[in-house]
Amino acid sequence: MPCTVVVGAQWGDEGKGKITDLLAEQADVVVRYQGGSNAGHTVVVGGETFKLHLIPSGILHDHVLSLMGDGTVIDPQCLAEEYTGLRERGVSCQGLRISGNAHVIMPYHIVLDRLQEESRGKSVIGTTLRGIGPTYTDKAARMPQPVRMWDLLDKDVLRERVTGQLAEKNKIIAALYGADPLDVDAVVDEVWQYVPVFGGHIGDTRAVVFDQMARGANIIFEGAQGTYLDLDYGTYPFVTSSHPVAGAACLGTGVGPTAIDDVIIVNKAYMTRVGAGAFPTEQDNDTGQLIRERGKEYGTTTGRPRRCGWLDGVALRTSAKINGATGLAVTLLDVLNPFEQVAVCTEYRVNGETLTMMPGNLDLLADVEPVWEELPGWQTEISGCRSLSELPAKAQAYVARMSELAGVPLKMVSVGPGREETIMV
Numbered sequence: 198m199p200c201t202v203v204v205g206a207q208w209g210d211e212g213k214g215k216i217t218d219l220l221a222e223q224a225d226v227v228v229r230y231q232g233g234s235n236a237g238h239t240v241v242v243g244g245e246t247f248k249l250h251l252i253p254s255g256i257l258h259d260h261v262l263s264l265m266g267d268g269t270v271i272d273p274q275c276l277a278e279e280y281t282g283l284r285e286r287g288v289s290c291q292g293l294r295i296s297g298n299a300h301v302i303m304p305y306h307i308v309l310d311r312l313q314e315e316s317r318g319k320s321v322i323g324t325t326l327r328g329i330g331p332t333y334t335d336k337a338a339r340m341p342q343p344v345r346m347w348d349l350l351d352k353d354v355l356r357e358r359v360t361g362q363l364a365e366k367n368k369i370i371a372a373l374y375g376a377d378p379l380d381v382d383a384v385v386d387e388v389w390q391y392v393p394v395f396g397g398h399i400g401d402t403r404a405v406v407f408d409q410m411a412r413g414a415n416i417i418f419e420g421a422q423g424t425y426l427d428l429d430y431g432t433y434p435f436v437t438s439s440h441p442v443a444g445a446a447c448l449g450t451g452v453g454p455t456a457i458d459d460v461i462i463v464n465k466a467y468m469t470r471v472g473a474g475a476f477p478t479e480q481d482n483d484t485g486q487l488i489r490e491r492g493k494e495y496g497t498t499t500g501r502p503r504r505c506g507w508l509d510g511v512a513l514r515t516s517a518k519i520n521g522a523t524g525l526a527v528t529l530l531d532v533l534n535p536f537e538q539v540a541v542c543t544e545y546r547v548n549g550e551t552l553t554m555m556p557g558n559l560d561l562l563a564d565v566e567p568v569w570e571e572l573p574g575w576q577t578e579i580s581g582c583r584s585l586s587e588l589p590a591k592a593q594a595y596v597a598r599m600s601e602l603a604g605v606p607l608k609m610v611s612v613g614p615g616r617e618e619t620i621m622v
Contacts, residue, residue, distance in 0.1 A: 199458050200416045202443040203526075205423025206462040206516040206603075208432075208470035209441070210496070210503060212528030212611060213463045214238025217254040217419045219609070219619055220461075225414035226262045227255025228406060230449030231439040232421030233270040233302055233332070235325040241614040245286070251276050252293065253419050256283065262292045262409070264402045265299060268439065268449020270332045271346060272302040277391035295395060296402040297347035303359070304384050305366045306331040312374040321473070325499050333438035341365055346399050349392045356385050403451035410456060418446035418457075424516040425470075432559055435474030443520040461608060462522040464513055464599065466530040469494050469503040475562040478506040478542045492532040507540040509567070510602035515555040517603045524608035527596050531612050536574040539595060542567035543602065572598065580613035584620060588612075 201220065205211040218240045221227050234250045241247075242257060251271060255261035265271065276295075283290055306328030313331070314324050324330060335343040341361035348354045360381050367378035409416060422441040425431045430442055440448065443460045447453060467488055468478050479485065485505040488494065494503040516522070533539055545552040545565035556562060575589035582588045588596075588610075600607040610620040 199413065200410070200418070200452070200456050201459040201461060202418040202420070202446045202457055202520075203461050203463060204420045204443045204520050205441060206464040206513055206520070206522075206525075207423045207468060208425045209421075209423040210469055210471070210494075211423055211463040211465055212239075213419065214240045214249060214254045215528065215611060215614070215616070215619070216461065216463050216526045216609060217417055218242070218257055219616060219621075220417050221255040221258045221261050223415055224255065224258075224261055224417045226264060226406065226409050226416040227253040227419055228264040228266050228402070228416065228446075228450050229253040229269055229419050229421065230266045230446045231268040231441060232437065233327060233329045234272045234275040235327045235329045235422075235437065238421075239614075240616075242616055244615070246614075247283075247286075250279060252279055252283065252290075255417065255419075256288060256290060256293060259289055259292070262294060262405065264294045264405060264450075265296055266402055266450040267296045267298040268445060269296065269299045270302050270329060270336070270439075271295070271299050272327065273349065273388050273391040273395075277394040280395050290398075293395070293398045294402050294405055295346055295399045297345065297399050298403075299346045300332055300336045301344040301346060301349065301388070302328040302332045303344055303362070304387055305363065305370070305379050306335070308370060308376070308379065309366065312370065312376060316374065330438040335362075349388070350396060350399060352385065352389055355389065356381065359384050406450055406452060410452070418450060420445065424462075424519055425512065430519050432474045432562065435472055443522075459523045460520050461524045461526050462517055462520055462603070462605070463526045463528060464516070464603070465492075465528050466508065466533050466595070466599070467492075468506045468509050468512070471496055471499075471501055471503050475559070476504055476506060477511075477545065477562065477565050477567050478509045479504050480506045487535070488532060491535070492529050507542060507569075508599065509542045510599075511542060511545055511553065512555055513599065513603050514553065517605050518554070522603065522605045525600055525603045525605050526609040526611070527599055527607065528611040530592065530596065530610055531579050533574065533595075534578060535576065537576060539572050539574050541570045541572060541598065541602070543570050544568040580618050582612050582620060585610070585622060588620070
């Protein structure tokens with residue numbers, strides 16, 4: 198697996214952290230290519246649970262270089278707390294490298310995120326209020342010059358950047374939203390206190406990736422969120438402000454598209470999403486509640502309960518196409534153990550038409566009717582299975598159907614939260 202992208206096939210929360218952690222056993226480098234602390238990856242190792250928000254999942258392997266690429270946006274407080282927490286639990290973090298080109302989530306971004314969301318009234322997007330959107334907005338707008346990780350290495354440069362930013366931001370905060378303006382020195386001091394924790398890890402990650410590629414290293418590119426939260430290809434406007442899709446692995450790290458060898462899409466055995474927006478297979482009933490409780494479907498970052506539903510084969514098929522998938526990893530199959538029947542959406546019907554792909558006009562998505570296919574459940578514990586042949590025949594048939602709907606080979610099946618509770622195909 199010289200260069201492999203691991204990407205979520207749904208609205209995020211698919212279990213990408215576990216899949217990346219498993220692949221990292223044979224990897225040399227893991228690169229996070231986009232997103233910020235609004236993401237959350239949960240990895241269970243030896244009965245210990247690690248919740249990662251910014252640092253790549255490869256950090257749990259001492260032999261792996263863990264890179265935060267140019268396309269990420271970084272909250273200094275979150276990074277410092279996560280780094281310190283890992284060190285306190287015995288994780289060395291020596292392999293961490295942070296791109297100096299990554300943009301910094303500043304305190305005024307978090308303030309603006311909250312004020313903007315509050316002003317939307319009933320039209321809220323459901324942002325995590327972590328400052329992600331305003332930071333990516335500044336990155337695209339360029340003026341006044343936003344803060345990047347390089348700027349945290351010199352307090353005078355940081356103050357210069359913050360002064361320019363607040364000259365604009367304070368007018369918006371005070372005049373548009375009627376809130377109190379922020380003080381330059383207070384903002385600089387707040388951010389500066391965290392720099393000693395991780396400052397020694399800031400550098401040119403693009404050069405590291407190029408060097409490792411030249412050595413023939415195994416590299417994993419790790420996305421945050423999922424396909425349908427992509428700014429262009431997700432269920433807009435209920436999306437994130439970056440590009441979780443596989444193509445963004447090139448944009449967020451500097452590698453060319455011909456360098457990518459494999460794309461593993463990760464899909465739960467069912468569907469979830471957080472916040473507002475269309476969800477054709479949602480089960481807002483006892484079925485959805487049982488899935489939520491068995492799957493512990495509460496946000497790693499926010500704790501918000503996730504909306505739950507049956508597998509959407511149309512969304513899975515479309516995601517496989519968008520990402521150019523070469524393989525499928527199925528997670529949380531064990532959550533469906535109790536069900537006598539398991540439903541799968543294979544097509545949509547809308548306005549007298551049958552759709553086999555998610556519509557490009559997302560206004561239609563709220564009106565589609567799922568075409569259901571029912572498969573028999575297996576109703577037995579599967580967490581001890583370590584090969585496909587050990588799975589109950591009905592569970593084998595279910596994951597085979599998922600692979601068929603995706604149109605790509607099955608690569609991995611997770612049957613429990615632990616590292617060892619995974620079938621490698």
